[in-house]
Amino acid sequence: MQASKSHAVKPNIKSRLRPTTLSVVLLALLGGTAIPAQALQLYVDTQTQQVFTSPGINRVKLSEFEEVNEALGKVPPEELKTLETRLRQKKKKEELKAAEELTASLAPKSNWADKISLRGYAQLRYNQPISGDNVNLASPADKFISDNQNFGVRRARIVLSGDVSDHLYVYIQPEFNSGPDSGDSQGGKLQIRDFYSDISFDDKKEYRIRAGISKVPYGFEILQSSQNRLTMDRADAVNIASRDERDMGATFYWAPAHIRDRFRDLVRSGLKGTGDYGVLGLGIYNGQGLNRAELNDNLHTVARLTYPFKFDNGQFFEAGISAFTGKYVPKSSQITVGGVNVTPSFDSKGLRDERVGIHAVLYPQPFGLQTEWNWGNSPQLTADGKRIASTSLNGGYIQAMYKLDNALGSWIPYIKWQRYDGSEKFSTNAPHSHLRETEVGVEWLPRPELELTLAYANMDRTNINTFVPSLNGFRQVKADMLRAQLQWNF
Incomplete structure (x- = not known):
């Protein structure tokens, strides 16, 4: 068998x-x-x-x-040696693979939330008039500039931001205080300042669309964060283009990767840059302002072109041009003109709102210059007080500064002169504003997380808050003021 x-x-x-x-x-x-x-x-x-x-x-x-x-x-012995080598290599690969699999199984799982950062800053201000008509003095940029006001939390913000993926970036910034309320009500409120996403189309993120609530890409100071800005407030002539600097819409941004790095470095190095808003920006937005309801079917369109040059000696210089157009729906209320009560009328579909501006910045290394000027048309109360119509405007500012670093920290003394003649479209009845102002001050950073600014301001501005029947218009106010601001970054 x-x-x-x-x-x-x-x-x-x-x-x-x-x-x-x-x-x-x-x-x-x-x-x-x-x-x-x-x-x-x-x-x-x-x-x-x-x-x-x-x-x-x-x-x-x-x-x-x-x-x-x-x-x-x-x-043959040669074949045996070759086979032996292959077996050893195979065994080593298997051991390495097993080690990699073990390491991967023990490693914590990645989560998009791990890439999210939390930061913020706050500003405590003190305003003290020293001469002039301080009773009637007022500024749309700072509600603490008024009679019987001293200390105030001008800004208190927290920023949540980060990359959700390689092609999606999110940015959320709430505002915890925006000034006092009138009467017996308590001041301060919580509102959204930014809430947007950047959707990029390439790995270097040179092409992207920003959608949501974000800054309107116009000029220079509008895009410069209040955390980085040297002076107390933005110039009225530029800021009135987009009060609160923001609106709801979508913007396309483009910039080469190395220029995006340059924009970021101009902020990180303390040179007072705007941050990365692209070399080219093209956008559409509601046009009624931050957290305000849209009142017509017309969208504003905006375009901005800017470029930060770097010379052989390391000096940075930036220049650009901006423009926007659309129709704005103002707000009106009853006023008394010549003893007669009148509610100014206007086209309910909106009035022409357009302007073009230029900006140029020689970054402080150590001496610096910064200027913006713009011209356009915007809704404004007519001289007879009966109508609101689109009227011409122009204005801007010039600022000189000097950056000095020593053992006590970083110092930047500055002087800023501004003027404006035109509409305050975001105020009730869109009054005409006549402004001439000079501010002299110094910013001191003893540490990166602390910043103290002291300034003197000579103001000649229109109080746009109250229509005075006896004047058939708004009061022009002159005053001198000392101002101080303590900012802490976290």
């Missing part, structure tokens, strides 16, 4: 066992032990094809087909 079984499987087993015999030899070699081939007794099960080291039922002695020594004699 055994013999017949042996003869029946001999042809198949012989062809299959040649590589098996060779493998046994190689394993012996890799194990570092010389095992004499003739001393190794192997048996194969004719049904399961398994190899055993002892005889049994249905098992045929391997040496009946081919001795190990015979297999060794037929395989």
